[in-house]
Amino acid sequence: MDHLTRLENKSIHILREAYSEFKNLCMLWSIGKDSTVLLWLARKSFFGHVPIPLVHIDTSFKIPEMIAYRDRLAIKWRLDMIYGQNLNALKEKQSFPDGNCTRLECCKLLKTEALINTLSGNWPRYRLNHDTGKYELDHNREPYSGVIVGVRSDEEGTRSKERYFSPRGKKSNWDLADQPPEFWNQYKTDFSPGTHVRIHPLLDWTELDIWEYINREKIPTVSLYYNQGDSTRYRSLGCAPCTRPVDSTAKNVAEIIEELKTGQFSRIAERSGREQDKEDGGGLETLRVDGYM
Amino acid sequence: MTALNLEGNRLAEDRENMHIAIVGHVDHGKSTVIGRLLADTGSLPEGKLELVREFCRRNARPFEYAFLLDALKDEQSQGITIESARCFFKTAKRNYIIIDAPGHIEFLKNMVTGASRAEAALLVIDATEGVQENSRRHGYMLSVLGIKQVAVLINKLDLVDYSREVFETVREEYRAFLEKIGIEPSCFIPVSGMRGDNIASLSEKMPWYCGSSVLEILDAFEGEKPEQDKPFRMPVQGVYKFTRDGDNRRIIAGTVEAGTLTVGDKVIFYPSGKISRVKSIEAFNQSKKDKLETGYAAGFTLAEQVFVSRGEIATLAGQLKPGVTSRIRANIFWLGREPFRKHKQYLFKLGTAKIGVTLEEVVKIIDASSLAVTSKDFLDKHDVAECILKLDQDIAFDPPDVLVQTSRFVIVDNYEIAGGGIVEEALADIHQATREKVHLRNIKWEKGYVEEEERAERYSQKPTLVLVTGKKEINRKQVAKVLEKKLFEQGKPVYFYSMGNLLYGIDADIKASVKNDKKEHFRRLAEVANIMLDAGIILIVSVIELTREDVRQLSLGINHEKIVTVWLGEEANTDVEIDLHIPETFSQDKTVATIKEYLQKKGIIFKPW
Ligand SMILES: Nc1nc2c(ncn2[C@@H]2O[C@H](COP(=O)(O)OP(=O)(O)O)[C@@H](O)[C@H]2O)c(=O)[nH]1
Ligand SMILES: [Mg+2]
Numbered sequence: 001m002d003h004l005t006r007l008e009n010k011s012i013h014i015l016r017e018a019y020s021e022f023k024n025l026c027m028l029w030s031i032g033k034d035s036t037v038l039l040w041l042a043r044k045s046f047f048g049h050v051p052i053p054l055v056h057i058d059t060s061f062k063i064p065e066m067i068a069y070r071d072r073l074a075i076k077w078r079l080d081m082i083y084g085q086n087l088n089a090l091k092e093k094q095s096f097p098d099g100n101c102t103r104l105e106c107c108k109l110l111k112t113e114a115l116i117n118t119l120s121g122n123w124p125r126y127r128l129n130h131d132t133g134k135y136e137l138d139h140n141r142e143p144y145s146g147v148i149v150g151v152r153s154d155e156e157g158t159r160s161k162e163r164y165f166s167p168r169g170k171k172s173n174w175d176l177a178d179q180p181p182e183f184w185n186q187y188k189t190d191f192s193p194g195t196h197v198r199i200h201p202l203l204d205w206t207e208l209d210i211w212e213y214i215n216r217e218k219i220p221t222v223s224l225y226y227n228q229g230d231s232t233r234y235r236s237l238g239c240a241p242c243t244r245p246v247d248s249t250a251k252n253v254a255e256i257i258e259e260l261k262t263g264q265f266s267r268i269a270e271r272s273g274r275e276q277d278k279e280d281g282g283g284l285e286t287l288r289v290d291g292y293m
Numbered sequence: 294m295t296a297l298n299l300e301g302n303r304l305a306e307d308r309e310n311m312h313i314a315i316v317g318h319v320d321h322g323k324s325t326v327i328g329r330l331l332a333d334t335g336s337l338p339e340g341k342l343e344l345v346r347e348f349c350r351r352n353a354r355p356f357e358y359a360f361l362l363d364a365l366k367d368e369q370s371q372g373i374t375i376e377s378a379r380c381f382f383k384t385a386k387r388n389y390i391i392i393d394a395p396g397h398i399e400f401l402k403n404m405v406t407g408a409s410r411a412e413a414a415l416l417v418i419d420a421t422e423g424v425q426e427n428s429r430r431h432g433y434m435l436s437v438l439g440i441k442q443v444a445v446l447i448n449k450l451d452l453v454d455y456s457r458e459v460f461e462t463v464r465e466e467y468r469a470f471l472e473k474i475g476i477e478p479s480c481f482i483p484v485s486g487m488r489g490d491n492i493a494s495l496s497e498k499m500p501w502y503c504g505s506s507v508l509e510i511l512d513a514f515e516g517e518k519p520e521q522d523k524p525f526r527m528p529v530q531g532v533y534k535f536t537r538d539g540d541n542r543r544i545i546a547g548t549v550e551a552g553t554l555t556v557g558d559k560v561i562f563y564p565s566g567k568i569s570r571v572k573s574i575e576a577f578n579q580s581k582k583d584k585l586e587t588g589y590a591a592g593f594t595l596a597e598q599v600f601v602s603r604g605e606i607a608t609l610a611g612q613l614k615p616g617v618t619s620r621i622r623a624n625i626f627w628l629g630r631e632p633f634r635k636h637k638q639y640l641f642k643l644g645t646a647k648i649g650v651t652l653e654e655v656v657k658i659i660d661a662s663s664l665a666v667t668s669k670d671f672l673d674k675h676d677v678a679e680c681i682l683k684l685d686q687d688i689a690f691d692p693p694d695v696l697v698q699t700s701r702f703v704i705v706d707n708y709e710i711a712g713g714g715i716v717e718e719a720l721a722d723i724h725q726a727t728r729e730k731v732h733l734r735n736i737k738w739e740k741g742y743v744e745e746e747e748r749a750e751r752y753s754q755k756p757t758l759v760l761v762t763g764k765k766e767i768n769r770k771q772v773a774k775v776l777e778k779k780l781f782e783q784g785k786p787v788y789f790y791s792m793g794n795l796l797y798g799i800d801a802d803i804k805a806s807v808k809n810d811k812k813e814h815f816r817r818l819a820e821v822a823n824i825m826l827d828a829g830i831i832l833i834v835s836v837i838e839l840t841r842e843d844v845r846q847l848s849l850g851i852n853h854e855k856i857v858t859v860w861l862g863e864e865a866n867t868d869v870e871i872d873l874h875i876p877e878t879f880s881q882d883k884t885v886a887t888i889k890e891y892l893q894k895k896g897i898i899f900k901p902w
Contacts, residue, residue, distance in 0.1 A: 001586075003309060003388070006310065006588065008590075009588060010590075013548045016530040016531060016546060016547075016590070017530065017645075020531045020603055020645070043577055043578075044577045044578065045546075047533065047540070047544055047575055047576070047592060048577045049535045049538050049540065154381055163406070179403070180709050180710055181405050181406045181628055181710050181713075182406045182710065183405055183406055183410070183703070184409055184713065185698075186642050186701075186702075186703040186710060188709070190640065192708050206381060217578060
């Protein structure tokens, strides 16, 4: 069995465990390459179906192509698509692009808070109606007790300390210093009321694995990852104001793989284009402990 | 470094991944060795080394290679590893995922988490301190976790003038310990993590050493081989049918732990003993296959539909049968905050099965460091012991010499995984005779052409045994009968049956001895229920003061997921597990309505789709 197939099978096993053990399960889809691979793996796990709702946190500052791509695939693959937002913060222009807070505060408001409250059902959720092609207010406000997330351990330090099944406290907080044990393909699938579990099927994948898998399976990805003629492309996708493209001539998946293996990026951190990581030394750790992806 | 190929101009297809755990006593230099491996193989992201050096300068701290790994704020400030971290690097041969396990005893659960993912381990011992408690304990845990490839690094040789004598003394002491627990290490390597001696390349400081460097030893470890030649085992993760999306396949899904499966093969599911034939192998975005191999997260459909559920293990007829029992002897290590005690209910998870369990007996406790044997009535945190466990339901498993994947289990206490273990052997339980009868019945069972799901669709209900029980003075029969009538009026095929009906009918030949042979009585009731449920019916039986053991008996004959227990009136005075409790204040109408509502909520009765 080759190495991509091995990774694939392990991830499928985890997705199926999650599906069997969590009644209120959802999957976060950031539209990026990792969570899109995750979505593809879900289709593999369930023989072409995706019996798990997909949740997208819309900061309203995402690059427009991302949203268009999201809705195109949602309709094509008949996905149970849900999105949530921090409506208040957006209304009051509490954001970095509006010049009213720092990048980290902005992430906390538009992503972390929106995520926590969408998952818990405290804030409204909007669900795609496949008959009309429009999003409607979702009546289901039950909290999600299992949340599948596409984080990889090679992304940055703290993520390498994650479990496949990682409990989050009542306030969605992550108790890094006291994580439960996890071994022998047995996962934490029992949880006390009010808490939830984050599930990480892609933990063992690297950035290169992701692209090689996209290549092998011919998974559709958003065009922003490719150089469209101006010799730049995005390596990691986030909000437009805080994500910079990198200089690259890679026009397709094969060229990205080549570039990752041999070129300029083989030794530069993937999230180096993400500005929020750079604030406060442990910026991402702080965000993640509070419930960020 | 010629052994390295950073550029990695190779295809994904021929790259191999290997997980390596690094363990040992705290401060013996695990993180340093890894940091050095990463630095010397050029595997760090550009600028990372400078960043950490700069951080140390600014904070007036000596530079530590460990800081390259210890990413948590707490870890950097305390200078220890709390969590198992993973880092990646590659050689010409393959990719490595190195798991840095914490050495501190407090974090043993993290060490277990890290090490259990590994195919091989590096065990680090500080030459100046020699063999310490956790050097031994971690060695012991590696053997319990089943990690057979171990290289021992004797570290900090720079502090002892690269002395051969010191190296050999530590080596002999530790070798003797490993021998006792049945680990034969691949080698002992004298190293200095800090200075990089014998890490990525052989050092001139120790001309007396003619073995391999750490990097060479890593490449000499062997990758995990799939258990292709073992009997076929696939724990069932789920049975999928996505009818709403217009897909009528009923797919048995799971990961193949061992062996192969081919279309046409006769499969037997254990513990139920249900039998069928493989109709097709299913996959998405893949060309049609007719054979499934070890390691694949797969799915297949059956030629004749039988009721199987998550937790069973699919096996092949004609191959070695798994053990099936509800009493086992096992080796257990305990990690829980609370001790593992008798008379307390825990959850037991093996493969995909999840069953209630209690500790029956602690046979002996083994000190993981001194190997001394003691006895106690319970297990404390970090104890390792041989125990006897009693399960609420049957499980299927293999002894470890047949297949470790299906002999390993974990124990859950209060939502947390609190211990792990290996089933060493099936012990006799009181259900053996009944179980054998049921297995034979399932193998011989002749089926008609009507499928269970077709009946369920036609009748808009899942066949279920509803046990209406309560104390002696409560009118169980009346409630059961009214419930039957009410469901019948709504068009449900339903049947009321009392224990008396059984006693004077099917039990007529043994009636006199029933008092002494309650087991046989319930075995027969299970057979009646099996027929009725197979016919698609909801069977309502009133029973006086139902016990856990009664339900257990019934579940040998029919799947426990098809049993619902309803307790009427005052608090239960038996140990039975109750699905629905009806307070004594409820009127008869309200009682029946509540039961009906429950059946609806559980999806046992539903509207036609
Ligand atoms: N002199 C010397 N010190 C070392 C060596 N390896 C590790 N150390 C020091 O020993 C201490 C503990 O090392 P660390 O890697 O954190 O140990 P861990 O707890 O096993 O991960 C640190 O201060 C290291 O600098 C070595 O080979 N030589
Ligand atoms: Mg350490």
